[in-house]
Amino acid sequence: GAVVSQHPSRVICKSGTSVKIECRSLDFQATTMFWYRQFPKKSLMLMATSNEGSKATYEQGVEKDKFLINHASLTLSTLTVTSAHPEDSSFYICSARDFRVGRSYNEQFFGPGTRLTVL
């Protein structure tokens, strides 16, 4: 199946700094990418939907100025956590939708996730 990568896999940063997480679709073009956050023993929470070349759509309660999303190409979306604080520590997962002919329109491929720890 299609492969989605994330980088870095884990990052530790100091409070107040910004952290960028990359999500790449390696063998397909993803016009839509999704960013999720996973809390311990909780389900995945959709943060935002990112469409290539346009502004991201954020879910209610997600601060768009804190979680900056850029989807400049069909294979790359980035999530930047600005002025990170300890409460931003979490597991961030991206996914991408594959629009190749013959693929199910509603199948999403997930990245391996990025563990962010803010000290």
Add this chain to the structure above:
Amino acid sequence: GDSVTQMEGPVTLSEEAFLTINCTYTATGYPSLFWYVQYPGEGLQLLLKATKADDKGSNKGFEATYRKETTSFHLEKGSVQVSDSAVYFCALLNTGNQFYFGTGTSLTVIP
């Protein structure tokens, strides 16, 4: 709002045991239902899906049937293997194209 509830883990089974992981959902309209699996250190992978009532999704010996009358999509496997050890997520895709995930159930299969 739409939601998915799945049984809490962790679940520990002996090899060749029967597996059931319960999943129920709340949604308006007719959602599609999914089971995803996350192996250690990897991303979520689609295990199986069903797009309408009474459909049965199956893959790698796992099965789940879309039961609209009970709003359920329980995952079953007749004989688990050590390699099935992973976290399993039930999910729905609603008519607005939004995914909702359960909390995940960790399965450990011991030899």
